[in-house]
Amino acid sequence: MAYLELKNVSKAYGTGKDRVEVLKDINLTIEEGEFVAIVGFTGSGKTTLINLINGLEFPDEGEVLLQGKPITGPGPDRGVVFQNYSLLPWLTVAQNIKLAIDEVYPSASKKEKKEMIEKYVGMVHLSHAIDKLPSELSGGMRQRVSVARALAMNPKMLLMDEPLSALDALTRGTLQEEIVNIWGEDRKTCLLITNDVDEGIVMADRIIPLNPGPEATLGPNFKVDLARPRVIAEINKNDTYKHLRNEILEYLIAVGASRSGQKTTQYELPDLKPVMPGRIKWGLRKKKEKLEYF
Ligand SMILES: Nc1ncnc2c1ncn2[C@@H]1O[C@H](COP(=O)(O)OP(=O)(O)OP(=O)(O)O)[C@@H](O)[C@H]1O
Numbered sequence: 001m002a003y004l005e006l007k008n009v010s011k012a013y014g015t016g017k018d019r020v021e022v023l024k025d026i027n028l029t030i031e032e033g034e035f036v037a038i039v040g041f042t043g044s045g046k047t048t049l050i051n052l053i054n055g056l057e058f059p060d061e062g063e064v065l066l067q068g069k070p071i072t073g074p075g076p077d078r079g080v081v082f083q084n085y086s087l088l089p090w091l092t093v094a095q096n097i098k099l100a101i102d103e104v105y106p107s108a109s110k111k112e113k114k115e116m117i118e119k120y121v122g123m124v125h126l127s128h129a130i131d132k133l134p135s136e137l138s139g140g141m142r143q144r145v146s147v148a149r150a151l152a153m154n155p156k157m158l159l160m161d162e163p164l165s166a167l168d169a170l171t172r173g174t175l176q177e178e179i180v181n182i183w184g185e186d187r188k189t190c191l192l193i194t195n196d197v198d199e200g201i202v203m204a205d206r207i208i209p210l211n212p213g214p215e216a217t218l219g220p221n222f223k224v225d226l227a228r229p230r231v232i233a234e235i236n237k238n239d240t241y242k243h244l245r246n247e248i249l250e251y252l253i254a255v256g257a258s259r260s261g262q263k264t265t266q267y268e269l270p271d272l273k274p275v276m277p278g279r280i281k282w283g284l285r286k287k288k289e290k291l292e293y294f
Helices: 046-054 093-104 110-123 139-152 169-186 197-203 239-260 287-293
Strands: 004-013 020-030 035-040 061-066 078-081 157-161 189-194 206-210
Touching (some): 004 046, 035 197, 046 078, 189 197, 197 239
Parallel strands (some): 035 189, 035 206, 078 157
16 A cells, blocks of 8 residues: 555635636655655645645545545644744754654653654754754754754654755755655655755655646656765766756656746746756757746
């Protein structure tokens, strides 16, 4: 049985003329221990998708099943890392993590809780900052706390909603590596939402584009057949990587172009720069349009 399954899921917001059909007929299966990345266009419904899995939203049609059972709300089996850290600013790193531990292990002793806090803070290399307030930390450090807090709940599944998009490239790379290492240690099932194709390739087993909305659907699966650890500076030279990256890029450009004729929304492509522009099939695109993409 799949760990997570979305069957023909559709979700809309609003009523009457304000009704927006955000997701349409989403089918997704994630196996236990798998790391899947959804790469989506801005405003396509990525957060809506995560919220459906987290149990903060419910589908209008279809089913969201976790180990075969419908999701009825948030639970400690799913830890979420948001884009904006969502730490309580008046609590220290340790206290922010303790909140999560109190929730999941209410009967643990003080000593056990202290050990857990130290373990997860150590995992994200923040032991030196354990008593600091979020305002005393950099963006990357705050995001590490957010990851540690999600891990401290020892969830079976880690849901990450563009967790690294606000960070600079260097911090982003380091955190990508840390998250993958942690995933590698106990193989939690991971779903990463990102607008960065490279991030997906470096981290995930499988990449699935979320096509532009309204009525966003999932695109084909792109299997990432690259050995781990994947270091971007090294896999840059790898032909499998280049081919995969360009395949995904071609798909996203084609699907973005097919939607850009529609008046309703301005689509912003996910974060991409081609490695081998010569390989891309441009179809009937004009020279001027090609330049606009890159
Ligand atoms: N609670 C809500 N009520 C009404 N409309 C909503 C609600 N939440 C999201 N939407 C709309 O649904 C669409 C998809 O939003 P969502 O946040 O899921 O997209 P996203 O891909 O995560 O966006 P971004 O790339 O900006 O993070 C948007 O048009 C948004 O305005």
